[in-house]
Amino acid sequence: MSAFAAQLINGCLPSDIEQEDQNAFQALQNSGAIEEVDGLWKLNSLYRAGRLYIGKDGRGYVEAEFKEQKDLLIEPDHLGDAKHGDTVVAKRIIARRGRASGKVILVITKAHLFTIAYTHRDEQGNFSILDIRTGEPTHAVMEGMDLKAFKLGTVFKVDVDNDHVLEIFGHLGDARVDEKISLALYDREDKFPPECVDEALKIESEVTKEEHPDRVDLTDLDFCTIDPVTAKDFDDAIYFDLETYTLYVAIADVSHYVPYFTPIDKEAKKRGFTTYLPHKSFPMLPRELSENICSLKPQVDRLAFVARITLDKATLKPLREEFFEAIIHSKHRFNYDDVDKIIANNGQEATGKVKEILHYLLPLYTITQRLRRERLKHGFDFRSEEIKLTIDAEHLLVSTQIETGTPSHSLIEECMLLANQASAKRFQGDGDGIFRIHEAPQLSKIEMLLAELAAAGLYVEEYEDSPSLIRAIQKEAEKIGLASEVDAMIIKSLRQASYSAHNVGHFGLGFSHYSHFTSPIRRYADLILHRLIKTQLRDDTQEAEYLLRNIESLCVRVSDLERETTKAEWDFRDRKFARWAKTQIGMFFEAEVIEAGESAIAMLQGEIKGVTVNLKGDNLMLFDKIRVMITEVNIPQAVIMAEFVNKLEKDAMELA
16 A cells, blocks of 8 residues: 555545645545545545555456455456556445446556566567566667667666656666666665755754754763774764663764755655665765764764663663753764674773773673573574675676674664664554554464475474464474574564554564664654654644654555665665576586475575575475576576486585
8 A cells, every 4th residue: 555545544634645646636636536524635435545456367456454344346347547556546336246346546656657678589589678577578669769779688767658768777788787777676766856965965064062052962971883894874872871771872863954845855755765785875865964964973973862771780671761862972983893803802902982982882782682682582583694795896796795693783783672662662552653563473374384394304293372383493493403594484474574653562573662763864764753752852742743644654655665675675686696697507506495396496505695596396395405507597587597406415515
């Protein structure tokens, strides 16, 4: 469901409607599909808004938004111009068979405003334009130009309505085109509109204390930041008072610099998240902000929104949780490697200010380890592996490395989790806030996974509910050396975490209340939360009413944008893997089957990590150790095909 659809269902003011939705809102008003109720405009009871799904038989269904509703059937002749995946408004009618049916009266949001296509010639010499998503033929025209004149493999951005070429991206033979393809497929942006950059450049470049007399002055505290060595924007800084066991989590005060309805705010809402590719980030905020005045750089004053959490020294339970606007002065910038070395040698080589900071940082590490052990009594530690890609100047894959959590990561993570929980606990959870939720899985879903794992020799007999079953599966997986593989399968079987105005807790973390407070530079959800908490601190009921009137549509928006951002990052990764595999055709690799069945998938075992191949071959079981040969690579769809050669004994894999 789109954010606009959520507004139509829940009710909104005309002034709440985004510019791109104004025409649709007007059309719905004119047709009588929406009506004014208690000052808010919402859908008439005869109408339904939702995402359209079209089956193989040509019939469509508008998905139900409430448990008491059924999906609304749309017969083929009532679909109009709507396509699969579009968000539509449909009017309920009585179908020929007497069943309640519907007719699409308006497409609110198209699934795809454009397609990405490329020129192709098959083995018989037939020329065609193929959709890069599906590999199926599509149409494209360019005024005054025959597309056959372009080099085969030329990539175009094509308007879905009139098939006109909007932009030439480049050529599939050039790996640099992958970036444009991945960003475009998932509506990610690189450059900011000029008005955003102009606005960012007008914002102050340094903080002057005298201009902020109402803020708490924390510049004397020894705050520090801990980030990746390549980080350019610093969302968070920490300080710990050992005497009182008080943790200060200072977060970049983005909401101070980004007011509502400004060009920067509108663009940030459109992007939702920063997109991270191996060679470059595509930020939510202009770099003039994210890497400068908003970034908690060392040795300069910065505005911060601070969570101050006082812990019980015996139990480490929060005794007091406060939020306030402050000014901080970070005394040192650590990277993760620095802190890992410090923890390993207990800070023996530290001098100067670093030594002073370690006076609290090393004890804080011990405290966070206790917090983590306590957290894992209720939540889960999923050991899935993250793969980091390194690409060269030609945008070709050079190497990969597995990123694992280290002591420094754990230290910062536990601090951020405390702040995120504290922020969520300020709200009741019935539509008055923005929560990061993760619904508990159905026991039947985990039991299906268990049945699949049984084929690989993993059995669990005693369990009471889905949490106990997951823990039992993890325990057995550890015994047979398949912890990370099985954890990846468990994660796939769970529901996705998302943003919601209604709190149901976070299953994976084991928290009753959780939100995202700590990264407003790169997540719009955190910026929303900062604004909401500030309405509480200022008792600003008018601003709170505006935010909460639109909170459900905002949650829908950022949840959708998060998925699109992740898909773009994965798509780019797969394109790099495919280009590497193209150079390996005919080569043999050891591999492990990660999906069995008719369409088996195996993960290659070698120097390049994370590459999956589609297998030609049968009689393969989950987690089988096999030898494969790469036979074919489809660069446009980033698909790698391999042929099963033979099974390997376990010892052979270990010796390889």
